[in-house]
Amino acid sequence: MRNMTLGTRARQTAIAATLGMTLGGCAASAQSSGPFSLFDNIFTGSISQGSRTAPQAPRPATTAQAPGAAPVWSGEDGASGHPLMTAAAIREAASNFDNCVASMWPDAARRGISQDSFQRFTxxxxxxxxxxxxxxxxxxxxxxxxxxxxxLVNDNRLAKGREVLAKYKPQFDAAERAYGVDRYIIASIWGIESNYSTQMGDRSVLQSTATLACVGRRQKYFRDEFLVTLEILHRGDLKPEQMRGSWAGAFGPTQFMPTAFKRFAVDADGDGRRDVVDNPADLIFSTANNLKKDGWQSGASWGYEVVLPQGFNFMLADRAKAMSIAQWQQLGLKRANNQPFPNPADKAYVLAPAGADGPGFLMLQNFRVIMKYNPAEAYALAIGHFADRLRGGAPFIQPWPRQERVLSRAERLELQQLLVQRGYYRGEPDGQLGGQTREALRGFQASIGTPADGFASSDVLERLRGR
Known part of the structure; x- marks a missing residue:
């Protein structure tokens, strides 16, 4: 086996270029700033482990960049404040990149990866x-x-989805028989994750996971993703050129992370390879297998749009407060289309994603399964609704509060800081409005006698400022 340090002058030069430095250590240009899938960041701008994301627009470059050139690292400290995300820590880790990659050889060998494969792919x-x-x-x-x-749910994508369902009907038929997973959900994930294989990302999964295994704040997690990437390539399921995707390593039409591929990928046609990129049968079966193993309930819906009664107690709108649909009906909830609920004994929880002025939803077990695929409520709602539209369902009935203005990050930070001052929020203000912020907002809203829906509106910010 050749020297595993791989410390060639050419590689050192390339690494120095990514750092914006000369080999002599002089500072050079520092330029701009795009997660687990092509979808995540469009909702929150944050990364959740295991999720599948559309890159954010780059930050303005601090120095000139050649037209058409790929954006490079800004050279700045990361916004998270994590010690491994300081510019100095990033430079130090990058300078040790060769040794970091080489140090993973023993783990790779224990996974059955040959020396030849390790050398070839690193x-x-x-x-x-x-x-x-x-x-x-x-x-x-x-x-x-x-x-x-x-x-995400538009006429063009729906038309393409119906074409895909017709074109691959035998594969969808077989997957439904094998796993009991609704074909429309699989087609919806395919459409929303990659717009039916047209937007899968173009970063090398091998390079991305190697980078994240050696640099930054998630090294332990991404070390496993990198080693599994090597396993996939060594086994021959996929070729390096097929493994291109998001910056965090999600790849293929339904955006598998390497470890998710290892757990769920299926060789549907028996050709000896699990090709979730270019083989529709493997793609459909693997996505169905993923959902099934995550707890998909055959023949059940993901949820229902519901009308919440006047005076509804929004403290009950909580994922941890599931009740039977019959119990929700006793509290005055009804379907927005006035149709009966098929199974009143089903357990469900209330989601009011736009607060008291928007539509309500009752979410079933399959909604929770979709959230395991990507833990964002907006994502799971889009998947479920898109699937219903593909099968011929109608748009949502109740209007959204489109008059509401989305808060800027500075306003979101201020909102959290004001909640801290008043004793409602105990987290570290970060501008990301998750469940903890929602709970804090509910507490404040209840204290002033407004619907405690946890919705971060400009009005509730003004009320916080005024107390």
Whole structure:
């Protein structure tokens, strides 16, 4: 076996270029700043482990960049404040990249990866430090949920989805028989994750996972993703050129992380390879297997749009407060289309993603399964609704509060800081409005006698400022 340090002058030069430095250590240009899938960041700008994301727009470059050139690392500290995301720590880790990759050889060998494969797939690797900016990106604005639904569930995508369902009907038929997973959900994931294989990302999964295994704040997690990437390539399921995707390593039409591929990928046609990129049967079966193993309930819906009664107690709108649909009906909830619920004994929880002025939903077990695929409520709602539309269902009936203005990041930070001052929020303000912020908002809203829906509106910010 050749020297596993792979410390060639050419690679050192390439690494220095990614750092914006000469080999002599002089500072050079520092330029701009795009996660687990092509979808995540369009909702929150944050990364959740295991999720499948559309890159954020780059930050403005601090120095000139050649037209058409790929953005490079900004050279700045990461917004997370993590010690491994400081510019100095990133440079130090990148300078040790060769040794870091070489140090993973014993683990690779224990996984059955040959010396030849390890050498072949790691020779020439250099870190892509642009990823550090994307990992810690903090978008100034996020979009409202109704804007995302408008973007993701549209006539063009629905038409393409129906074409895909017709074209691959035998494969969808077989997958439904084998796994009991609704074909429309699989087609919906395919459409929303990659717009039916047209937007899968173009970063090398091998380079991305190697970078993240050696640089930045998630090294332990991504070390496993990198080693599994080597396993996939060594086994021959996929070729390096097929493994291109998001900066965090999600790849293929339904955006598998390497470890998810290892757990769920299926060789549907018996050709000896699990090809979730270019083989529709393997893709459909593997996605169905993933959902099934995550707890998909055959023949059941993901949820229902419901009308919440006047005076509804929004403290009950909580994922942890599931009740039977019959119990929700006793509290005055009814389907928005006035149809009966098929199974009143089903357990469900209330979701009010736009607060008291928007539509309500009862979410079943299959909604929770979709959220295991990508843990964003807006994502799971888009998947479920898109699937219903593919099978001929109608758009949502109740209007969204489109008059509401989305808060800027500075306003979101201020909102959290004001909640801290009043004793409602105990987390560290970060501008990301998750479940903890929602709970804090509910507490404040209840204290002033307004619907405790946890919705971060400009009005509730003004009320916080005024107390």
């Amino acid at each position: 020779t020439g690797l250099v870190p892509d430090l642009r990823i550090m900016d994307l990992m810690d990106s903090q978008p100034e604005f996020t979009k409202a949920i109704w804007d995302y639904l408008d973007i």
